[in-house]
Amino acid sequence: MQQHATGAELTERRAGSDAVGQTGQVIRLARIACSAVMIATYSQSSPDAWAADPVMMLLLAHFALAIAGTLAVRRLWWLDPLLAPAETLLDFLAVSVALYATDALLGPFFVFGVPLFMSALLRWGWREAVIVATAFIAVYAAGGWIDWQQRGLAALDYGRLLARTGGFTVTVLVATWIGKHPRVIALSSPRIPPNDSDRTRTLLLELRRLAGAETVTLATVHDRSAVTIRSTDPAMDGMTAGFAPEQLLAITRRFLFQLDPPRKVIDRGWLFGRGALSRRVGAYEVLASLHARQALVVPISVQDVRGIVVVARRNGMSTDMLDLAPWIASQVSAAFLDDLRFRSVRREALMEARLRAAQDVHDTVVQDLAGTVFRLQALKSWITAGREAGSEIDRLSEDVRSAQTRVRDYIGRLRAPDDSTAPCDLLAEVEAASEMSSRTWGIACRTIGPPEPVPAPAWLGQELAMVVSEAASNAARHGEASELAFRLTVEAGEIELTIEDNGRGFPEVPGASAAPWSLNRRVLALGGTLTLHSSGRTRIVVNIPFEGQSDQA
Template sequence: MFLPKRNAPETNDCADQRLPRSHSGLVLAGMRNLVALFLVLWFWMAPSHAGLGGTATAALLVAYLVFALILLAVAWRSWWYEVQLGRPAFIVDVITLLSALFLTKAVALDFFSPFIPFFAFLTLNSAARWSARSVWLIAGGLVLGFLLTGWLVDRGGLSIDMARFARRFGSLALLAVMLVWFAFGRQLSGAARYERQCCAPMYGAFGGVLRYAMDAYGARGGVLAWLDEGETRPHLHAAGTMEGASLSLSGGMMAGDRPFLFGKGGQRRIVLMDRRTLSATQDEGPVGPIAVRDGDEGLAIPIGSRTGRGQLLLYGISGMNSDDLFTVQGVAREIAAALDEDNAETLAREVALSRLRSQIATDLHDSVIQTLAGTRFRLQALRNGVVEGKDIAPDIDMICAGIAGEQDHVRTIIEQLRQGRIQPGHRDLREELRAVCAHLARHWMIRIAVAEVEEPVMVSAALCFEVQQILREVTANAVRHGKATAIDLEAACVEGRIRLEMIDNGEGFAVPHQPRSIAGRVAWLGGDLTVTSVPGRTAIVVSLPMGFA
C-alpha cells in the first residue's frame, strides 16, 4: 500500500509530551564497572594482600573489571545483546561475589565493607530485569550464599567471631528487604496526556495519536495499523519519515497484548512478558499486520479499545532500549481513549445529523406543505366565489398576507438551522399562541379561540417554537381532514409541565389512530399525547416537559 505524503507541517505546536525515559541497562553496566574498580582499588590499598587471598584474589578482581568494561561497551552499542547477556552476566556477578568473599575471608575479617555495594548492585540489577518474586528469591539466595561462604571459611580453619558475623548477616538481610521494596514500591513514569484539541484538528484522529506517540519516544517515524470492530482488513496510517513510504500488510494477525522491541527486520525481538519480565526471541515470522523491511528496528505497541484494535510501530527512536517497554501501557491507554472518544464524537455527529434531517422534514411538513395545502384550499374557495360573482379582492389580499407570514416563518427556520440552535431566551406562551392563532385563522378561514389564562406561561424559545409547530399541524389536520370550522385552544402550566388542549368540531376519525407527525414531535420532546374523537368533537391533549431547551 502506498501512502501519499501530505503537506502537513512537520513541527508540532503541542506542549512537549516526551516521556521521561531511562536506560537502565547502560546505567547498570556503568555501576558494575564502578563496583569492580572499587574492589580492585580497595584490594590494592589493603595492608596485607596475602591475608586476603593474594594473587588469586587479584586475578579474580582484575578479570571481573575487564569483564565489566566489555559489558559496558556491549550495552552502549546494542540493546539486543545487552538484554541477551543480562542473565549470564548476573551469574558471573554472583560467582564473583561469593568467590571473592571466600578468598578474602571477608565474612570474618575487616575487608567486608567493599562487598556491601556489590551486594546492593546485584539486588538492584535483578530488580531492573525480573519480576518481584524472582528478585525476592535472588535476594534470599544471596543472603544464604553469605551464610554458606561463612560456613566454608569456618570449615577452612579460620575462627569466626559469631557476633560480628551475625551483625553482617543481619545487615545484608535488612539491606536486601529495603532495596527490593524500594525497587518495586515505586511506580514507573506515566505517559503524558494526549491533548486532542492540540493534535487532532491539524492531523486528524489517527495522525494526532501517531504524532503523540512519536513525541513521547522521540521517534522519527510511525505507522499505525487499525482494525475497526466489524471490519476484516486493517487500514494503515503513517507519519514522520514513514509518510510517503511504500508500506504493505504482512498478513500477520493483529498484535496481541505484549509490546516488544524489534531489530534486524523483526527477526530479533525483546518482548515484555509481564510488568517486569523481558524475553529475548528470534523469530522469522511477521511482527504483526505491518510488513517490516530488512534492517528496520523500533518499538511495537499493541492497542486495544472498545471500538477496534491495532498495532503501532515507531521507528528511528534515539537511544532505544528495553526500558521503553515499561512505559508503553500508559501511551497505549491514552491512544485507545483518544480513538474511542473520536469514534463517539463521530457517532454523535451522525445521530445529530439524522435528527436534524428528521426535524427539517417535520418542520417543512408542518409549515411549508401545510401552508401550500391551505393556499390550495383557499384558491378553490375563491374559484367558487368567482363563479358566484363575489368580490374576491379581500380574499386574495388575505391569501397574500398568509403567504407572506409563512415566508417569515420559513426564514425563521432557515436562520435557526444556520445558527444550529433556537434563539435563546424565554417567551410568554400565551402571547405567542395568540399571534400564531390569528395567522392560522386567517389562512385556514377557521375560528380559533384561545382560552384566557391569568398567569403568564413562560417557556424557552425552543419549546415555544415546537408548540407553534404542533398547533400548525393540528389546525391543518382539523380543516383538511375533519372539515372543522372552529378550534378551542387552552394552554396552561400544570405541575411543572405545559398542557395543551385543542378541541375542534370536525368529523373526527377512528381512535386509537394518532396523527403521525404530531405523535413523532411530541415523543421527541419527551411528552405525552392523548387523542379522543367522536363525530363533531375531536380533542387532542399534549403534555410537554418544561425543561426542553
C-alpha cells in the same frame, strides 16, 4: 481550526525523555564503578595484588568486560537481553572469587552482594533477585564453613557472620516485597481537550511527547475489514496500508525491533528472560510499511477494534521500553473508549437534531404546501364555476410569500447562534399561527387567552405555534372541520392549550393511539402530555410545564 492549532502546539512540546527505560545502562555504569572499587579494595588488602595475581587479573578482566559491554549495548541496544545473564554470572563470579581470596567473613567484599542483588531486581524482577541473593548467601556461608575448617570453631566471628547474613536477608526481603509489584512505567496522562475534533491524532501527539518518541503510529482493524493508519507523521497519517488485515491481527505480543539488520526482542516473562533476542522479525511487511526503523510495538484490543501502536525512536532504545507497553495500551484503550462515547453522544445529538428538523419541516413547510394545494383545488372549483378568482389568487400569492418568509426565518434560526431564550408573548404567537391557519385552510379560527401578555422564551412560542398549525391542518384535512377554537390558559407551573373543532373526529382503531403522532411527539419532547377527546367533535388538551408568569384566563 482551534483543535488543529492545539495539536500543532503539542508537536512542539516534546518531553525530551529519550532516557525512558534506561535501567540496563544504569546497571552497567554501576558495574564499572563497583568493579573499580573492588580492584582498589583488593589492591589494598593484598600487598602482591599487582604482581601477576590471578585474582587481580580476574578483577581487571571483569572491569574491562564491564566497559566493553556498556559500549556495545550503547551502540547495539538489542544486545542487552543477550549479554545481561552472562554479565550477572560474571559479577557473581568476580565477587565470589574476591570473597574467597580474602577473609570471607571479615573482608569488605560482602557489601558487593547488595548491588549484585539490586541489579537483578531492577533488570528482571523479584524471582530472579531472590535466586541471586540466595546463591550469594550460600557462597558467603560456604566461605564461613571453609574458615571454620581452617581456623577452628573458636576463631569464627559469629556476631559479624550473623549481622551480615541477617542484614542482607532483611534487605533482600524488603526490596523483594517492594519489587514484587508489576513493572510498569507510568508517565503523565495525555492532555486531550474534551471537544477535540481529532482526538486520535491528539492522543498520538501526546504519546509522542510523553514517550520522547520520533513518531507514534496507530494501525487498527475494525471487524476484520480494512486497515486504518493514523500517525504523527503527516506523510503516513491516513495512508493506504501495504499489508492485509490478517497480518496485522497476527501481532499479539509486545516487542522491540529493528529492521536493518533484523532483530526482535520480546518479553517472554521467563526467569532471567526480561527480553529474548531473535534474529527473525515477524510481520516484516507490516513493520516495514509503517516506516519505523526501530520501535516498540504494543498490541491493543478495544471492543471490536484490534491493532498495534508503534513507538519509533531514533535513539534511546532499550529493553526497558517493554515496561512502557502496558501504560501505552491502557492510554490508547481509554482514549478509544472515550472517543467511542464521544462519537456515540455526537451521533445521538445529530440524530435528535435531524428528527427535530424533520418534525419542524413537516409542521411548517409540508403543512404550508398542503394548505396551498388545498386552496388551489378550491380555486380551480371557483374558476370552473365562473366565479371571480383574482382576489383569491392575490391572497394565495401573499400567503405563499409569507410561507416562503417563514421558511427563510426557520433556516436562519438553524444557522444563527442560539437565541431561544429571547422573550416572546405566547398568546401573540398562538394568535398569529391561528390567523395564518385560518387563511391557509379556509376555516374559522379564534383564539381565547389571558387579558395580559404571557412572556416566555422564544423557543416555547415557536413550539406552541407549530402545535397550532399542525392541529389546524389535521382538523381541516382529516376532520373536515369548518370552525376551530384555541384556548390558552396559564396556571402556576403549567400551560394548558385546549383545541376544539366541529369536525368528524378521529377514527377509532383498536389497540392503537388515535392521537396524531406529530403533535404527540412534539408535546412529549416539551415534557408535557396530550389528551384526546373525540366523540363527534374533537377536543385536544395539551399540558406543558411552565415556570413563567402565573395568569388565569
